[in-house]
Amino acid sequence: MGGALYASPTIKQYSTLEGAFQKVFPNTDFKKIDITLSKKEKNQIESALQMALPTQNVELYRFETMNKPVGFGMVTNHIGKHYPITFFVATNTNIEIKDVVVLIYREDYGSDVRKRRFLKQFKGKTIDDPIQVNYDITSISGATLSSYAIANGVREVLTIIEQKI
């Protein structure tokens, strides 16, 4: 998991990657697809998202049942206030958000973004949705920056999966 690179005094792991796979795509096989975005691709995506991507390397996952794809997923890291939040974003084959699972949270405050009442707002969102805090996403009081981080990550994953799958 990319997030393991980040040093923080407060590391709380809420789920393993395997646990997140089981929760979102139970009883499926998965294939890991390592992608390195070219500088041009990275720039294009950054300008579409109006934010900087943390890295050119992307870990995509394709989930299958009996060799038929059932969805895609990606692990991403976005900074809350001081430290990155590591989370798994999953889509179905129509590239609509199926679920978001917070894997590692490193800040002292704001971990309420891992709760269902916040994360379920993303279900069904597509690349055509704004996915913006204080528009179609309501932030958590006391966790505003973490709410932005998750929303940014979901938009990033939808953009990359749309372009690379």
Place this chain on the structure above:
Amino acid sequence: MKKLTYLILLMIIQINGVSVYDRDFKNTRVGGYMDTEWISEGDVNTFRAHRFIIQYGAKLSPRVKFNSEIEYEYGGYVTNEDDSNNTQEGQIKIEQAWVDYQINDIFTLRSGIVLVPVGQLNIYHDSDMRDFTARPLVNYYIIPTTWMDTGVGGHGSIELSDYEITYEAYVINGFNDANLYSTSKGTRNLRPNFKSDTNQSKAISARIGLIPNINTKFGISTYQGSSDQSLVAFDAQYSLGALKLKGEAARYSDGFDNDANGFNIEGKFNIAPYFNLNSQLNLLARYETVDLQANENASGEITRTSFGFNFRPVPLLVYKLEYSLNNTQGQTDNDNTLMASVAVGF
């Protein structure tokens, strides 16, 4: 000679054992916020360096957390008179300094200087979090924000599916229980000092919050102290897409026949997405009223209606502009206020 000095220094450190330099600072956080305001009202036309706040926090273990907030207001002059004999109204004060010890998943013990949990704005009072420059009237005259006190208590939350119930409750020194309530300043003069309890009798304050879903929050809260000093408050907020509504209502009464109440309702609408901006541009409106002499009909009412907007290029930076229509009962020439500010968190 240099080597000898280093050797002596090293020996001193060795002899004294563990010094502050040996402490591991990797768990310490520094943050804060500041705001700078511009105000135009009647003859007043001024910039104001209102608040500069430093927050220090540390996580001592997974269950032990320290947090503090030190405020320098109006540049921090504390003598009330500078070298040119200009009166200064600045102050340096600790707004919070507490240690949390998480006993279990639903109860955390908190002790130190705590924010009194009456209403929501007293807790979330940071300038960069608020949308308007001026704090609401009810949070100035009735709930004397920023209101902190020394004491001990606890906080936590209980989750039932998507529902969450939060609580916060403290035993504190409490208000000064003399008849210091003022019809011009409300409850502000009652706020306690941090050295000793003025009446050697403790007060209690608590808030219970209910979060039924991501869009809705409610809270009821109270303070009960000596001389029958009592505050009760209700707060709520609701979000629907780009629209967010919130409000607080509070009532103060005491054994000296003082009675005051007030409320505010505030709305904001984020228009940034309509311009394809990944930032926030909020249109703002607020209506608020307080009655500082609720047991008299002829005086004490202050009403303010404000309109404005703010722009957040990034979540921790906000530029605010607002125009307020002021109305004080019994006053014929009410000046309206034009106010702007910039607030940044870090």
